[in-house]
Amino acid sequence: MFREIKRLAAPLVLKHKLHGLEPNHHHIADAHILQLLQTDGNNERGFRLLMEKYQERLYWVVRRLVLDHDDANDVVQNCLIKVYRSIQSFEGKSQLYTWLYRIATNEAITFLNREKRRMSSSIDDESKHLSGKLQADSYFDGDEAQAKLYKAIETLPHKQKLVFNLRYFEEMNYEDMSNVLDTSVGALKASFHHAVKKIENHIRGYEAA
Amino acid sequence: MAFPSREGYFQQLQESVLERIAAGAGEQAPVRRSIFPLRYRLAAASVVILVVAALFLFRPAAPHTDSVALTAEEVHQYVSRNIDEFDLDLLLKFAGNDLGHSGWFEDASLEDPEMKEFMDELLDDIDLETLEELL
Numbered sequence: 001m002f003r004e005i006k007r008l009a010a011p012l013v014l015k016h017k018l019h020g021l022e023p024n025h026h027h028i029a030d031a032h033i034l035q036l037l038q039t040d041g042n043n044e045r046g047f048r049l050l051m052e053k054y055q056e057r058l059y060w061v062v063r064r065l066v067l068d069h070d071d072a073n074d075v076v077q078n079c080l081i082k083v084y085r086s087i088q089s090f091e092g093k094s095q096l097y098t099w100l101y102r103i104a105t106n107e108a109i110t111f112l113n114r115e116k117r118r119m120s121s122s123i124d125d126e127s128k129h130l131s132g133k134l135q136a137d138s139y140f141d142g143d144e145a146q147a148k149l150y151k152a153i154e155t156l157p158h159k160q161k162l163v164f165n166l167r168y169f170e171e172m173n174y175e176d177m178s179n180v181l182d183t184s185v186g187a188l189k190a191s192f193h194h195a196v197k198k199i200e201n202h203i204r205g206y207e208a209a
Numbered sequence: 210m211a212f213p214s215r216e217g218y219f220q221q222l223q224e225s226v227l228e229r230i231a232a233g234a235g236e237q238a239p240v241r242r243s244i245f246p247l248r249y250r251l252a253a254a255s256v257v258i259l260v261v262a263a264l265f266l267f268r269p270a271a272p273h274t275d276s277v278a279l280t281a282e283e284v285h286q287y288v289s290r291n292i293d294e295f296d297l298d299l300l301l302k303f304a305g306n307d308l309g310h311s312g313w314f315e316d317a318s319l320e321d322p323e324m325k326e327f328m329d330e331l332l333d334d335i336d337l338e339t340l341e342e343l344l
Contacts, residue, residue, distance in 0.1 A: 047227075048223060048227075051222070051223050051226065052223070055219055055222060056219060059219070059222075073218075073222070076222065077225060077226050080222075080226045081226060081229055081230055081233075084226075084230050085230075
């Protein structure tokens with residue numbers, strides 16, 4: 001069944017990777033961007049380079065969590081503004097992209113929690129709500145199999161969904177993920193394992209129905 | 210991509226972000242916070258120390274003991290070294306199961322004011338009796 005999940009997700013991963021290669025500023029070193037950001041008169045240029053290098057990756061991480069484009073747009077904008085305002089506090093102890101992912105995922109989880117509280121709903125209700133968003137999203141052009149996979153992912157709790165997405169779609173290694181989510185590698189592996197099992201069960205149930 | 214973005218979206222995104230930054234230039238920079246602030250990690254670590262110490266102190270005596278016994282100081286050092294490995298599971302489990310708030314914590318963020326207030330109360334209320342319950 002895990003192979004089945006891989007088969008469903010393969011086009012998404014491949015297209016995402018190809019998509020990710022498009023930006024022209026991926027070759028610019030983080031050190032150069034940080035240097036510009038911390039130099040008076042060059043910080044806007046540095047921030048533009050940072051956005052050009054990372055905005056798409058941050059967008060897709062957020063988009064897969066919140067599903068809706070407009071929601072993802074709001075979350076990513078808030079994330080980038082926080083990055084701009086707190087870049088001086090970046091100490092370089094972790095890689096820049098793990099720091100950015102951390103801010104983006106925190107923003108996305110905060111958004112989802114706020115949405116959930118607003119609806120006063122359970123995980124099941126929220127999952128239905130998000131699945132409804134998926135169906136109503138005119139920008140979703142995946143086939144039925146992909147929709148099935150995304151609906152299965154939507155049944156996961158936020159943290160598990162995040163771990164699954166980062167590992168599966170972003171192919172982030174556990175060490176980097178540990179920095180992003182401030183969680184031990186062991187806990188992340190367990191979380192990913194549980195997520196895969198739940199997705200398998202959901203797809204099996206879907207096919208049996 | 211199952212979720213295509215709108216054409217020219219990313220160019221527009223940059224401009225929107227820069228406009229919002231320019232409009233709110235005087236706002237105070239938000240402080241990035243960990244999902245689990247140090248205070249709560251320390252509280253969770255304290256619970257773990259007590260659990261480990263209690264398990265150690267009250268374990269049945271082994272007929273032959275070849276290894277050197279751990280001291281409380283060594284236990285404390287171990288927990289300090291591995292503090293990042295401890296999370297709030299114990300504390301949240303206690304709060305969820307024993308106080309009837311299980312639904313609350315599944316995805317709750319400690320950045321939420323309500324959650325912070327509740328955690329503060331919870332930490333203030335923990336006493337030896339409660340810890341015995343946890344054990």
